[in-house]
Amino acid sequence: MSNTLSALAAKARRIALASCLLASLAMLASPAMAAPFEFAPAPQNDLNRVYRVDKATGEVGACQFQLKEGGVGITICFPAGEGAGPQPPSDYLLMPSRHEREGGIFRVNVRTGEMSICYVFDDKVVCTPQAK
Structure with a gap:
């Protein structure tokens, strides 16, 4: 069970990191920033x-x-x-x-x-x- 929880936690961290990267890229590409x-x-x-x-x-x-x-x-x-x-x-x-x-x-x-x-x-x- 602890392996399943560790795998789920690792997957959640990867999703959170990917979301942060996408949000950062969207802000950089936004015309409002120019x-x-x-x-x-x-x-x-x-x-x-x-x-x-x-x-x-x-x-x-x-x-x-x-x-x-x-x-x-x-x-x-x-x-x-x-x-x-x-x-x-x-x-x-x-x-x-x-x-x-x-x-x-x-x-x-x-x-x-x-x-x-x-x-x-x-x-x-x-x-x-x-x-x-």
Whole structure:
């Protein structure tokens, strides 16, 4: 009887270990674990603007700090406007140029090699059409 109990206990340990391994692998493969956004500063050295891109959809937004008269500053954010909205699903990144007076940023599609320039215009982020 003790051999049967030992065999059952060993089988239960193997099942528990396999379950833990499967759960760990599922967590590693989960898209929720991946960072959905990438952030990069505008290259302009006197502009405190940070751009954000959704890495899967290519949608671009931006935020910056603005002083308020007589008080604490505020964060101003600019939503996606013309050309900055969702693009075909892919892998998108932001790439600042090295031009110290450039307020815009490149949105690059690393799968296709296409690029566009995104910048703030009339309180929205706009992007040029993607090109290669």
